[in-house]
Amino acid sequence: MKLSVIGCGYLGAVHAAAMASIGHDVVGIDVDERKIAALSAGEAPFFEPGLPELLTQGVAAGNLRFTINMSAAQGAQVHFVGVGTPQQKDSHAADLTYVNAAIDALIPYLNPGDIVAGKSTVPVGTAAVLAERVAPTGATLVWNPEFLREGWAVEDTIDPDRLVVGVPGARTVSATQIVGGLSDMHEDVSSRFARSTTAGSDSTGSTSAALPAEGERAADILREVYHPAVAKGTPFIVTDLATAELVKVAANAFLATKISFINAMAEIAEATGADVTQLADAIGHDARIGRRFLGAGIGFGGGCLPKDIRAFAAxxxxxxxxxxxSFLREVDAINLRRRERAVQLVVDAFDGQVVGKKVTVLGAAFKPHSDDIRDSPALDAAVRLRGLGADVTVTDPQAIENARRQHPQLAYVDDRDDALRGADAVIVVTEWDEYRRDLSPAHASSLVHGKIIVDGRNCLDAAAWRAEGWAYYGMGRP
Structure with a gap:
């Protein structure tokens, strides 16, 4: 199939390359000329394992190209919209400027029968507004949320654990009824670029809804787009537009809640002398709970969970x-408190006298296998420590350049061992293998001045570090 991908940031670039890798003819479109030039040369503008290889293969094969011209979308059967929805500057609500701009710019190039597939994370009700704007072209708007994990985005796109497609339902409710004043948020910035139905399960394990012909046809086309995953039995869930929008934000809200729950337990553990890691292991054996996302530590960050739970609440x-x-506001508050706690552990290790102490911060990205520093707990801790008077050095395998642009006041060292040399204390805030697995306590001892380590991710072997003479401090651990 011929596909277009509007927006070539993290989501769009990965999606375009992955779709080309499974045989589609793909054009990626973005307003950023430097980004398009890099992608056209087969270069990923951000760190994501496996993406450079897909870009190189697709560009060389001729079925993947990138351009700044929206007219290149004409003739594509499916148009994926994957632009950003950042938090508004003056509120917690999502900023839909880029989504609206993308749709405005795309509309002149749509043909009857085309499918516009939204992938951006948007407030519920957005798709209904956009569907009414797309309808006069004869195209159909569907919502196909992404569930990517940074660091594993290529795998999650090619081999997802589920596919969700929201299509126009059998019962039509006007956009104004669904979204109230949401349509008032629309800005005509196209110049920047040039309800519920009864669900059931079929024998393949996919979930579908009782749909009108338009919705059924759209679902069938998306099944063809994702043919390798569908053929292997990946759940393919067809629902109405509003539910598809909610699936994404509900998933993020649940994951954020689970992380903040165990961090709340860490706060209780710190007050009682209990060990939150043993607590997590014990309750994680309950199949209803599970152990994943029960890792207490400095909390979550990145460009999705923090802004998405705030936008959902708004x-x-x-x-x-x-x-x-309303509980999401406390989820957010707990998450931010853990950053303060990690910094306080460093301060407490020096009996409150952190001024002039050399502190090495291991990590800058919000998570390993990524160079993403958006709302990074690691950098938050580094900035706070410097503000308290510490001499802070930050290192990270991938994120230093991004971090330097955002926080030039910090000192950065590329090499881990150079960063550790002469440190009075070390804080682990991004659980890269270089820190949690490959750095031995004995080797670290040979480099530092003071043997104090704060494990902001509870990813180290506390007994091993203590046996080597280190003062080890964990999050929610005695």
């Missing part, structure tokens, strides 16, 4: 249902 308030997700 949207619930707009719908008059703010009380339904």
């Amino acid at each position: 949207r619930a308030e707009e719908l008059g249902r703010g009380e339904s997700v």
